[in-house]
Amino acid sequence: MKFIIRRLILAIPTLLGITMLTFAIQRVAPGDPVRIFTYAEPDISQEEIVRLRSQLGLDKPLPVQYLVWLGRIVRLDMGRSYTTHRPVTEMMGERIGNTLTLAITALLIALPMGITLGVYSAFKQGTILDNIGRVFAVLGNTIPHFWLGLLFILVFSVHLRWFPSSGVSTLGRQGFDLLDRLWHLFLPAIVLATGGIANYSRYMRTETLEVIRQDYIRTAYAKGLVPWVMLYRHALRNALIPLVTILGGSLASLFSGALVIENVFSWPGMGRLGYDAVLQRDYPVLMGLTVISSALVILGYLLADIAYALVDPRIRHE
Amino acid sequence: MAISQRASLSANASFTQEPSASLWGTARRRLRGDKLTLAAFAVLGLLVAMALAAPWLSKNFFHTTYEAIDLSMRLKPPSLERPLWWLGTDEYGRSQLVRLMYGAQVSMGIGVLAALINLSIGITLGLTAGYYRGRLDEIINWLVTTFVSIPTIFLLLVVAALFRPNAVSLGLVIGSISWMSVARIVRGQVFAARERDYVLAARSIGATNRRIMWVHILPNVLPIVLIIMGMDIGGVILWESAISYLGFGVQPPMASWGNMLTNAAGFLFHAPWLVIAPGFFISLTVLCLYLIGDGLRDALDPRLKE
Secondary structure, eight states, X not given: OHHHHHHHHHHHHXXXXXXXXXXXHHHHSSSOTTHHHHHHOTTOOXXXXXXXXXXXTTTSOHXXXXXXXXXXXXXXXXXXXXXXXXXXXXXXXXXXXXXXXXXXXXXXXXXXXHHHHHHHHHHTTTXXXXXXXXXXXXXXXXXXXXXXXXXXXXXXXXXXXXXXXXXXXOTTOOXXXXXXXXXXXXXXXXXXXXXXHHXXXXXXXXXXXXXXXXXXXXXXXXXXXXXXXXXXXXXXHHHHHHHHHHHHHHHHHHHHHHHHHHHHTTOOSHHHHHHHHHHTTOHHHHHHHHHHHHHHHHHHHHHHHHHHHHHOHHHXXX | OHHHHHHHHHHTOSOSSOOOOSHHHHHHHHHHHOHHHHHHHHHHHHHHHHHHTHHHHHHHTSOOOTTOOOGGGTTOOOOSSSGGGTTOBOXXXXXXXXXXXXXXXXXXXXXXXXXXXXXXXXXXHXXXXXXXXXXXXXXXXXXXXXXXXXXXXXXXXXXXXXXXOOHHHHHHHHHHHSXXXXXXXXXXXHHHHTTSHHHHHHHHTTOOHHXXXXXXXXXXXXXXXXXXXXXXXXXXXXXXXXXXXXXXXXXXXXXXXXXXXXXXXXXXTTOTXXXXXXXXXXXXXHHHHHXXXXXXXXXXXXXXXX
């Protein structure tokens, strides 16, 4: 328990750093918060503008402005969009479900596949299968994912017509059709998962190779344990431990990847929101997205650390 | 007796020079036998040559430029009729092959520029954090963690929204937001290096801290840095292509491998060659850089027994 508290406290300076960075960028950005009001009333008078400025707190010194802004962020009030004038939190809330669906599905695909591939590669080290696996792992890291998405669309949507190329569900469908949703989810999730598969399999391969050379594995084998039992009970458990840390770090790349993939597949998620925000110079939305996704990334690292401590008893007794 | 034996031995030796046992000599020898890495070097060399020769080739061999619009020739599939049609034309009738060559200039140029910035910032911060430790280390660590927690794409988008970057400033920008891994690795290396005897020796003859960092420790950290640089340039090229594909990077008509894919996506059905080619070149370049980095790592590893 103390461990968790300690890690939480350590995360605070980073969160503060991120908020400072986003606040600074928002201040540097051209475009005035007062614009929202002057947009509605073009003949607004000078005194009105001055009054608005002091109302919005824009005449206070910068550190005070930062603290006020920070206070609002903590209460999940991220201002209003410059374009739609709706609360940023509301706009993000609509889209976050879609992005999380995509990201989590991709993770659920990447983890089992990556681990199996990696472990299998390790056991068959040096053979053709191992080399093919390693080639796939390298390719997963060198091919641009959005290009892979385009290729998948070319093959599976345009030529084979097996899967749709855009959207969350077919237009005009009433209600929630799970099968239809999954059908639309398939391609984007697979493309997003490729990077993960490459990384996890490469990592698991190295880890498993190290583990199976250990003495306790030899002992288990000498005891007469069937390879599968030995694999599960002894080797895998130990090889899996460091993977938890890598998992935590995956969240950041998942978000980045999701943004581009959402663009390729016209997936209505936070990524698309960010893309539109950049096009329209809608800074409140952009900053809100940055803060939220960074906070989620830090949460990911935190959970990974905690899980690591739970899984590895050696850490707990430090 | 033993001495004369040794003398005769060396006189009959089949080689007149001892094989170099230094780090770089061993590395060079290992590289020479590493066919995969050499092949990667060769392919990369070809790509760089293509990029550098782009202006000359497009004028004298292809007789066109990268922005020459010819709407009567739009969306031609690859054909062997004329050199500039070898990879087909895009929706404006521009030769894809020529644009790919110019794109090589842009994408690889940005990659190198960003990697250089990366390395400068990363090495400086890494050296400082690793050498001085304490307060400075904590501050730099905090900076690193902050930047690492923000998904790269958002940083890039934010900057793209703030300033419309052209090719050069895009390189600078990408360089200034991906220095974190370099800094971390250098910091780790410096941690180990500063305990070595040569640092103690340098300090004892009065070398300043700055001199020790840059003149003594840095050359020993260099092998790792070279390896990182290879993978780094690859990563930057991938990011540049992604941000250009979204439309926030290199702007048309200047060609970059990424922005060639932006409009190609719309012609997926009619002109698949427009999608396949630029992505293929991106992958090829990044793959070569990756293999070179891997090969360098194996070559420079002092722990590998011959």
